[in-house]
Amino acid sequence: MDLKSVDKIVDKYEEKKTALISILHEIQDRYHHLPEEALRKVASRLQIDLNDLYGVATFYKSFSLTPKGEHAITLCLGTACHVRGGPKILREMTKLLGIQPGGTTKDSKFSLNVVNCLGVCAIGPVMFVDGKFYGEMNLVKAKRIIEKINKKRSGVKS
Amino acid sequence: MERKTVNVTIDGRSLDVEEGSTILQAARQFGIYIPTLCYMEHLSPYGGCRICLVEIGNNGGGKTFIDTSCTHQVREGMVVQTQSRKIIRARRMLAELLVASAPNVKLAQDIAARMGLTKVRFPMEDNRCILCGLCIRMCYEQMDGRALGFAGRGMGRRVSMPFEVRPETCRLCRGCDYVCPGVIVPCQGVKEPGELCGRCVRFEEMPKCCPTGTFGCFCDQNPL
């Protein structure tokens, strides 16, 4: 496995322990998860005990040790979104994609995450897909977003 | 050599204890009983099980601070209560929670029995690990195996090895087994789910779990 990018990321943050979480984020962005070899390299370069690093990698919710899908769909279940019907949308998404929160579709296309607040509460319920925020979600809009992504992937003009 | 001491009051008794010791150490020195679960002498204190909680107040009046005696250092003039109403209530509920989670860990049953618990009002589970962290501290501090650590968070917290694979630094010394409350002397008196044993604590019948034939909660088999 090519670990040159891991070295580059660690270099960028000057091997600082205070940047550990930022380093792990960049590795996760690059590989869609935290591969074991990458973590071992980070532990040795940052001089962190491997148990501690494994603890950190499994403690924070934004990290995954198993490969995630290409399109990460994050649903907000914060209080404001909850009160505006967030759980209903979650039920619909699990039905549509056939996976539970934290899971990934078999073809590695989509993974579904649930987050406890994205900080965009005024326009809840909120969904965060591929770097974009979508507010005032309802079942129809949610379906449309998935369809749009599917169409884009198969090269069909939407 | 003269060691510096501070004066503290525990359960109304005025004691001179060595500076830098914890409340638990001071209490044990003078024979005052505070139950513990995740504490072991010669390993660093953890403060995770909260069983050894005591109520710490200022000299008369004012708010009290509840903290684990195994981690809290003594200070001059400290006033400590180990059996106040709040503490007893808290300890009972903690024992109940503990037994509901791990009824087959004899130590959990012992503590529950000592607190006078007779029934558990929560649905019972059967965990063998009580997440006390003794194995981890043993591995790091005494045996230098550096093989165990906590992974996950909240209810998913578990003791694990990095990437679930035994690392090369582990020498199979079995130190972790030795200190684990869930491994040593499992209670063999529990027949029904929800039942609390405690027979050895109440001196009712010779416990089957102890091979030396004594009411042994502090015998050699149990370094805790």
Added chain:
Amino acid sequence: MRRIKSRSDLERWKEEILSKQKEYEVVVSVCGGTGCHAYGCKKVRDQFAKGIRKNGNGRRIRLKFTGCRGFCERGPIVTVQPMGIFYQKVREKDVPLILSETIEKGKVLEHLLYQDLVTNQKATSEKEIPFYQAQHRLVLGNNGLIEPTEIEDYVGIGGYGALAKAFFEMRPDQIIDEIKASGLRGRGGAGFPTGKKWEDCRNAPGDVKYVICNCDEGDPGAYMDRSLLEGNPHAVLEGMIIGAFAIGANRGFIYVRHEYPLACKNAEAAITQARRAGLLGKNVLGSGFDFDVEISKGGGAFVCGESTALIASIEGRVGEPRSKQIHTVTQGLWGKPTNLNNVETWANIPLIIDRGSEWFSSIGTEKSKGTKIFSLVGKVKNTGLVEVPMGITLKKIIFDIGGGPQNGKKIKAVQTGGPSGGCIPASLFDLPVDFDSLTGVGSMMGSGGMIVMDEGTCMVDVAKYFVHFLEEESCGKCLPCREGLKRMGEILDSITEGKGNEESLSLLEELAEVVADTSLCGLGKTAPNPVLSALRYFRSEFEDHIHQKRCPAAVCTPLMQYSISETDCIGCGACKKVCPTEAIEGERKQGHRILSELCSKCGSCKDVCKVNAVMVQ
């Protein structure tokens, strides 16, 4: 960009900026807060940029992409100065018209103005809008005047002037006295007197000290810190430098949760610019004081908002809190004295130094001074960020500023303080908002989330929601929080499923008290608050669930009964088609019936029924 080496340098720079700004005839500000991004504000801004460039108006018209303006319900927001026109819900297609009519001809576009839903009156400027009228936007108001990634905008409104005053007119102990006199209390939740915290940290033994800005804002429903850090990062930086100077710290950290990418980006940009301008690094502003800041990111853990867990996270360890036997001001980051404050607290500092503690303490109540930013969200008409003086009543916030209930349903309660706070029933809405009054009724100020709930909200469901949230976010170290919350969640689950009994409530209360007394950190200690306050004010709802197996707000699905009204049903069969469990029977043009044993209570039939014949109770 030039390097500022002295106070007079700074003043000269400000003069230059102001005279440059005078050259512009018109200033168009497009709100670039994350909320407005979700509504497409970037496209609006790009359209403006294109339009201005096309007509060669780059010198006449200044386009600002500002931070959050607070009125998130009506985004994207565009304001035009000097006319003072406030446009809301602006779309990409509206831009050419704004350029040609409003900016060129000074004509107001009626359809983009705010229109009050009750009085039908239109408002041309921000001052006329009820949402803004009762507010006192001392801290958040500046968001509308600056582009967060332009340090010159900040300097132009007087930015870093307070820093200059602190360096050259005051001594560190005088600064601390001033903050103490102002009565500022921490805006992160606990409300500890900031001046005292600074003093304790300054007096702690040691040469190496740190200051930290807590932007972990994990409370669901609260996003004030995000908007502050996104929209005005320099104000936060200025506050931190002043604080570091007063305490004697040379390094600072801003801990931002990674769910806030724009806040991270803008903070990084601000730090880079400040460094280039000589406002961070060695010999800040020529004062001889060295100070630098770096950003540390969070990984997705609510518990990392707690100060000891946050510090552990910065150190590269898991976010496990430790006992506050020794406070962080004595031993914090790497064992050194550390002063940790919330974003909003830091942002208030330049104001206090600039205008004085006497002015600051004239706002607010006796024990809670100044203003507070709240995120008013939930079942209320005008959702968004509001900044009000302490002491204003809840009623004023929810009804005058918030515009009252959505959908005509009666407002039942408001939840403050997030998962550490509690709900306050409508009967107590005359309560003045300040730290002590909220704690007095069983809730807490918290970081400022204010979630409005109406008749359609089930208070048992809300309590359940919070307990499950905390269960997931618990670090798992201590027994009461880890196991206790799980068991509380189980009891609440059983109540919402109709399986509760009378003992459930007393067991719940007993558990709640023990978890609060014995937990290691603030998360566990305050975890029972939502449950206890819900029991205190809405016990009847719990009892309905237990004794009558009924959910008055019709939220708890297992307790709901779906049926079709015989008189309204037209027999179209639409419901039968969508029912996933084939629980509806009936012939065409004849009344349909729901078989309750098969009904999964998904609500699809109700969604498709055109004549509203499906009833839920």
